Amino acid sequence: MATIYCTATSLDGYIADDEESLSWLFATPAHDKDPGGRYGDGDSLDFDQFLPTVGAVVCGANTYAWVHRELTHDGQDFAWPYEQPSWIITHRDLDLPDGVRAHAGDVREVQAAATEAADGKDVWIVGGGDLAGQFADAGLLDKVWVHQTPVVLGAGAPLLPRRLRLRRERVERDGQFTAMLFEVVGPEPRRAGEVDGAAEVYAEG
Numbered sequence: 001m002a003t004i005y006c007t008a009t010s011l012d013g014y015i016a017d018d019e020e021s022l023s024w025l026f027a028t029p030a031h032d033k034d035p036g037g038r039y040g041d042g043d044s045l046d047f048d049q050f051l052p053t054v055g056a057v058v059c060g061a062n063t064y065a066w067v068h069r070e071l072t073h074d075g076q077d078f079a080w081p082y083e084q085p086s087w088i089i090t091h092r093d094l095d096l097p098d099g100v101r102a103h104a105g106d107v108r109e110v111q112a113a114a115t116e117a118a119d120g121k122d123v124w125i126v127g128g129g130d131l132a133g134q135f136a137d138a139g140l141l142d143k144v145w146v147h148q149t150p151v152v153l154g155a156g157a158p159l160l161p162r163r164l165r166l167r168r169e170r171v172e173r174d175g176q177f178t179a180m181l182f183e184v185v186g187p188e189p190r191r192a193g194e195v196d197g198a199a200e201v202y203a204e205g
């Protein structure tokens with residue numbers, strides 16, 4: 001099992017625009033099944049194939065609020081869209097649906113609970129970026145999986161506001177998206193003399 005931050009991002013590294021909108025994401029076509037891509041082969045970086053591997057979900061308060069708004073804007077009752085045990089990371093006093101718990105503070109505690117609940121499957125960090133960063137700060141973020149969208153937004157909610165070295169594991173086309181899976185190596189040093197360390201990371205294979 002792994003702890004994976006899986007999200008869509010603009011080319012310039014935003015997961016929502018400066019009005020908290022994802023219209024740019026939903027306007028992007030996916031799944032063209034281009035023979036040069038890998039979608040549809042049963043082992044691809046497709047979100048539909050990721051979800052069954054997820055055993056627990058961890059989501060920040062603003063992302064939860066966005067999901068709530070999206071799913072209730074026509075007056076429907078709210079239902080959390082994921083059946084996996086889920087945690088919303090927040091200081092707010094939220095009225096959460098069954099199976100969804102709140103947690104505030106140190107993400108190491110929620111990581112332990114989510115890992116146990118996931119029972120060998122992956123833990124999905126939905127976002128936002130700083131929440132994923134808190135897991136990285138604690139050395140608990142294993143992978144970053146992005147669907148990069150061919151749009152630049154100029155401002156918005158940042159993808160992962162940390163200084164981290166990643167190692168690319170896979171890259172695929174999915175319609176107009178570029179799907180990329182990275183392993184998190186660790187903090188990226190600032191001193192020039194340590195830059196050779198990056199070469200060693202990639203030299204290992």
Ligand SMILES: NC(=O)c1ccc[n+]([C@@H]2O[C@H](COP(=O)([O-])OP(=O)(O)OC[C@H]3O[C@@H](n4cnc5c(N)ncnc54)[C@H](OP(=O)(O)O)[C@@H]3O)[C@@H](O)[C@H]2O)c1
Nearest residue numbers: 008015016060061062063066089090091092104105127128
């Ligand atoms: N492109 C995509 O696929 C994608 C994916 C995910 C999210 N999004 C969007 O991106 C935006 C993300 O918003 P965001 O960057 O503000 O991130 P967020 O993680 O959703 O929300 C941040 C808030 O979570 C709470 N929080 C974070 N860490 C906490 C901790 N350790 N303990 C207690 N509370 C904590 C705080 O709010 P309180 O203190 O008020 O509780 C904080 O202000 C949303 O608009 C969302 O819809 C897009």
